Amino acid sequence: MTNTPSIIHAKWVITDTTHILKHHALVIQSGLIEAILPSGLAKERYPTVTHTTYASHALLPGFINCHTHLTMNIFRGLADDLELMDWLNNYIWPAENKWLGEELVYDASLLAIAEAIRSGTTCMNDMYFFMNATARAVTETGIRAHIGLHLIDVPTAWAQTMDEAFEKAILFYEEYKNHERITPTMAVHSTYTVSLPQLIKAKKIADDYKLKINIHLQESPQEIAHVQALHQERPLMRLHKIGMVNPDLIAIHMTQINEDDLKILTATKPNIVHCPESNMKLASGIAPISTLMQHGLNVALGTDGAASNNDLDMITEMRSAAFLSKISTQNPQALSAETALNMATINAAKALGVDHKIGSLAIGKAADFIAIDLERIETEPLYHPISQIVYAASRDQVTDVWVAGKQLLKNRQLTTIDEKALLAKVKTWRKRIQNTV
Amino acid sequence: MTNTPSIIHAKWVITDTTHILKHHALVIQSGLIEAILPSGLAKERYPTVTHTTYASHALLPGFINCHTHLTMNIFRGLADDLELMDWLNNYIWPAENKWLGEELVYDASLLAIAEAIRSGTTCMNDMYFFMNATARAVTETGIRAHIGLHLIDVPTAWAQTMDEAFEKAILFYEEYKNHERITPTMAVHSTYTVSLPQLIKAKKIADDYKLKINIHLQESPQEIAHVQALHQERPLMRLHKIGMVNPDLIAIHMTQINEDDLKILTATKPNIVHCPESNMKLASGIAPISTLMQHGLNVALGTDGAASNNDLDMITEMRSAAFLSKISTQNPQALSAETALNMATINAAKALGVDHKIGSLAIGKAADFIAIDLERIETEPLYHPISQIVYAASRDQVTDVWVAGKQLLKNRQLTTIDEKALLAKVKTWRKRIQNTV
Structure with a gap:
């Protein structure tokens, strides 16, 4: 099966802690990373598919x-x-x-x-x-x-x-x-x-x-x-x-x-x-x-x-x-x-014995990655993306999440979980549990 | 000078760590806390002014x-x-x-x-x-x-x-x-x-x-x-x-x-x-x-x-x-x-020698307080508000902030700072400083 690839561009692509690429794109195909390219080249090479750009974000392994x-x-x-x-x-x-x-x-x-x-x-x-x-x-x-x-x-x-x-x-x-x-x-x-x-x-x-x-x-x-x-x-x-x-x-x-x-x-x-x-x-x-x-x-x-x-x-x-x-x-x-x-x-x-599949962004690995918006009050000035991610960012700056190429979080919204229904269930559990202890 | 009071209701009002009031309201007048009342009573007593309700939030001292x-x-x-x-x-x-x-x-x-x-x-x-x-x-x-x-x-x-x-x-x-x-x-x-x-x-x-x-x-x-x-x-x-x-x-x-x-x-x-x-x-x-x-x-x-x-x-x-x-x-x-x-x-x-003015919510103290939204995935089930605030909440759950009765953050938006202009200035500083060290 071959699908149309999806192309995700970002200001930074941190494939691992020794490679911080600026203005690059991930090419995702059938749940895997097919290519990692400079943004310009990705646009040339895939002129007919949809490109999505995260202009102020870093993409990194989930x-x-x-x-x-x-x-x-x-x-x-x-x-x-x-x-x-x-x-x-x-x-x-x-x-x-x-x-x-x-x-x-x-x-x-x-x-x-x-x-x-x-x-x-x-x-x-x-x-x-x-x-x-x-x-x-x-x-x-x-x-x-x-x-x-x-x-x-x-x-x-x-x-x-x-x-x-x-x-x-x-x-x-x-x-x-x-x-x-x-x-x-x-x-x-x-x-x-x-x-x-x-x-x-x-x-x-x-x-x-x-x-x-x-x-x-x-x-x-x-x-x-x-x-x-x-x-x-x-x-x-x-x-x-x-x-x-x-x-x-x-x-x-x-x-x-x-x-x-x-x-x-x-x-x-x-x-x-x-x-x-x-x-x-x-x-x-x-x-x-x-x-x-x-x-x-x-x-x-x-x-x-x-x-x-x-x-x-x-x-x-x-x-x-x-x-x-x-x-x-x-x-x-x-x-x-x-x-x-x-x-x-x-x-x-x-x-976990799966470093050939996940844990960094590389060609052939699973498309498990996240976008963190770094151009925020809390992570500026941005001298070094990894410093800001570890020492200054908070979880709400994670805007988008993909696992095996499927987007599970889109601009902070869960795509596979009904948040309201879940919170209602959790409220019921709270009452049950509070009555137990 | 007497202004119209503003009345802020919330699910919880944590006036200090020993008083967690449920369904109460702060009555704010001229930058000070004029009253702290059960929500029902506040509505009775102030029928003609605007009431704002933070239905899933805790109000607490800033x-x-x-x-x-x-x-x-x-x-x-x-x-x-x-x-x-x-x-x-x-x-x-x-x-x-x-x-x-x-x-x-x-x-x-x-x-x-x-x-x-x-x-x-x-x-x-x-x-x-x-x-x-x-x-x-x-x-x-x-x-x-x-x-x-x-x-x-x-x-x-x-x-x-x-x-x-x-x-x-x-x-x-x-x-x-x-x-x-x-x-x-x-x-x-x-x-x-x-x-x-x-x-x-x-x-x-x-x-x-x-x-x-x-x-x-x-x-x-x-x-x-x-x-x-x-x-x-x-x-x-x-x-x-x-x-x-x-x-x-x-x-x-x-x-x-x-x-x-x-x-x-x-x-x-x-x-x-x-x-x-x-x-x-x-x-x-x-x-x-x-x-x-x-x-x-x-x-x-x-x-x-x-x-x-x-x-x-x-x-x-x-x-x-x-x-x-x-x-x-x-x-x-x-x-x-x-x-x-x-x-x-x-x-x-x-x-700081100002505990008569700030540091808790009490009548006559300054209206310096914040709203934290606790009914979130990250802070549920909500057994104890203070535990969730200290051990599980993150800063993005702070939705609203008041100092001396003036609202400085409104649903995550700064009301007194132009965020875009500020980030542009910070970018200029980053370039200057990066060229120095």
């Missing part, structure tokens, strides 16, 4: 949010500024116990996807229960997602036993293994909620199906103490012993890293997902990102769930990553704007 | 940005991710040396004020050269500002000598001492750029004219080391010896506080201005805000100049203050959303 729990958007702001166990025991778990199900997960995923698109995210790496409901929301809205086969040894409305969880995981894999925009991953909750035999079983499935494995790992000092009390070893070592720490692992959080951990990480090269805002808000700890990068590790960026952030905004997440790295290393040169943007794009694509 | 260098907006993003001295020597100072003057300060102040209004700030506490040009921008745009009599013992286009600086300071004071929206303050740059006799002279003037004294104080370990090498004492002690540390002092930054400092601060009760984003970006240090508040000190919030932030957004500043406090104290309960909002409103008003 953000890839490398750690989400989309459903948690429905609990955003339910309770803040609390001790973790108080928050979970008295707010999140009672609400989940009462309401967890297809309807909640679908509606909440839709809310999260709406927010993600409106802040320039084109792909998420999600883990939560009822992933089929999230997958439905992803399919309908046109966004891209990696969705975890969610394994946690706690009985829920999703799965009463681990056997049931494994069974549903495999069914989900079979249903979505060839989906155009959904990629199944393995998503093991943690080393304190999944036993060693179950971890080994999960690894076997991941190896057989060639899936990346996500896991919350060494998020806080409390986790380390808890796992050491349970198993007399640190979580990372526990995974290392069964061969799970390798480039197919996506280790989320990793705020607690000692010398031994660093040796294991350096030797085995798993991917790290840094979630600075969640780590700050929950007071979990500070991942030593600069050190990890200096040791050659790939570090991507994620927001975590909106209930501990409280947003899915990758622009503020990049900014927070840079700020936290600078203050914690006492070095203003640590984690530049360019590095932050890499973490939110190409590094995330590498972590 | 933010008070307690430390700015408005002019620095023109250098925003010129150079980032650098060592302080590299940044100053090779970028900021060459640009300032070449261009510092009335025209630069006026245009740059206008740019900063436009950004401030568009992010819900109704009052700033500024310090920079050519304060008469900033005052002109403040006068014309209708915003409120405290403007420092700027003293620094470095020859500039503004003042070649300290004598000249003192002379111009007093002229500025005389010109603006009775201005409706401008309040002169004393603004001494630091203990390493102003000598002891000059500090004493500045204090004398401040005492005579009843001015608050601003000073950058103990911003970084480097400052402490520098001042100790110069004067064999810490900056705070230096000021304490001359009696300058008292409730009329506004001590900006204060990231470096030892036990002796804490004793002085607790005994003398100066106001502290916390600038978390600037402190993080420049890797200056972390002010121990929770400890200071526990010791009864008043802590306000400021962005610092946009070149080290890189914005004047008080919403993200509140969020960063909360996050930084939580992570640095390892306590998720530290610095709640409510405390952050106090720091950005009433605490700032107290620091």
Whole structure:
């Protein structure tokens, strides 16, 4: 099938952080980038098709949010500024116990996807229960997602036993293994909620199906103490012993890293997902990102769930990553704007094993890109586009978003989500949930 | 003079962080709040005047940005991710040396004020050269500002000598001492750029004219080391010896506080201005805000100049203050959303000595308030308005802004600034400055 290409011009085209092209155009054909040309040349070469110009904008690869729990958007702001166990025991778990199900997960995923698109995210790496409901929301809205086969040894409305969880995981894999925009991953909750035999079983499935494995790992000092009390070893070592720490692992959080951990990480090269805002808000700890990068590790960026952030905004997440790295290393040169943007794009694509498809703008890659209007009061004078995007822009400057060539946000309007109907549903959920906690 | 009152209704009226009123109205008369009433009652009582309703919004006191260098907006993003001295020597100072003057300060102040209004700030506490040009921008745009009599013992286009600086300071004071929206303050740059006799002279003037004294104080370990090498004492002690540390002092930054400092601060009760984003970006240090508040000190919030932030957004500043406090104290309960909002409103008003006039919504106070639209994808479900404002809202949700009852932002449009003309001027400045560094 050949369609008419669409040609999108912009003042700047940031194909990756080392290439900022001025007055260029993307030629999009069948969901892919067919060419990247100077605007003049594009107009000459495609005289008969429609050209669209973003005169004051930068086009750049869409953000890839490398750690989400989309459903948690429905609990955003339910309770803040609390001790973790108080928050979970008295707010999140009672609400989940009462309401967890297809309807909640679908509606909440839709809310999260709406927010993600409106802040320039084109792909998420999600883990939560009822992933089929999230997958439905992803399919309908046109966004891209990696969705975890969610394994946690706690009985829920999703799965009463681990056997049931494994069974549903495999069914989900079979249903979505060839989906155009959904990629199944393995998503093991943690080393304190999944036993060693179950971890080994999960690894076997991941190896057989060639899936990346996500896991919350060494998020806080409390986790380390808890796992050491349970198993007399640190979580990372526990995974290392069964061969799970390798480039197919996506280790989320990793705020607690000692010398031994660093040796294991350096030797085995798993991917790290840094979630600075969640780590700050929950007071979990500070991942030593600069050190990890200096040791050659790939570090991507994620927001975590909106209930501990409280947003899915990758622009503020990049900014927070840079700020936290600078203050914690006492070095203003640590984690530049360019590095932050890499973490939110190409590094995330590498972590997910899809950097041949997304994460930068290049010929043959998917047309997953966004337009950010930079000629605004808030981002002028414009000396350097990447500095303005990371350090000064806000999400409302993301005016347009495309995934696989399809426009999902057009001049700030969602094209695949009925915003009014969604907000009405969310209001109903608020009343239900408020009556539960 | 009695005008017709204007009546502004909203879904929520947050008069201060302990009073969130639902479906209330502000009655505004001659720039002041005349009444705060339930919407029904307001309609009964004022049947013949125009009522305006913000159906999905919260009205709250405008933010008070307690430390700015408005002019620095023109250098925003010129150079980032650098060592302080590299940044100053090779970028900021060459640009300032070449261009510092009335025209630069006026245009740059206008740019900063436009950004401030568009992010819900109704009052700033500024310090920079050519304060008469900033005052002109403040006068014309209708915003409120405290403007420092700027003293620094470095020859500039503004003042070649300290004598000249003192002379111009007093002229500025005389010109603006009775201005409706401008309040002169004393603004001494630091203990390493102003000598002891000059500090004493500045204090004398401040005492005579009843001015608050601003000073950058103990911003970084480097400052402490520098001042100790110069004067064999810490900056705070230096000021304490001359009696300058008292409730009329506004001590900006204060990231470096030892036990002796804490004793002085607790005994003398100066106001502290916390600038978390600037402190993080420049890797200056972390002010121990929770400890200071526990010791009864008043802590306000400021962005610092946009070149080290890189914005004047008080919403993200509140969020960063909360996050930084939580992570640095390892306590998720530290610095709640409510405390952050106090720091950005009433605490700032107290620091500036104007809490009888601004900083909360109360009868007889100035009608300095803002409307934030909360029924958005990004701030739903709406369990708690203050949580959503601090942790999830972004500046574009500030739809309307009033200062002294005059509307300066109307459905995101500036009413007193020609945005297009301003952006054109800023573009000219960018070219000039880029050719200088």
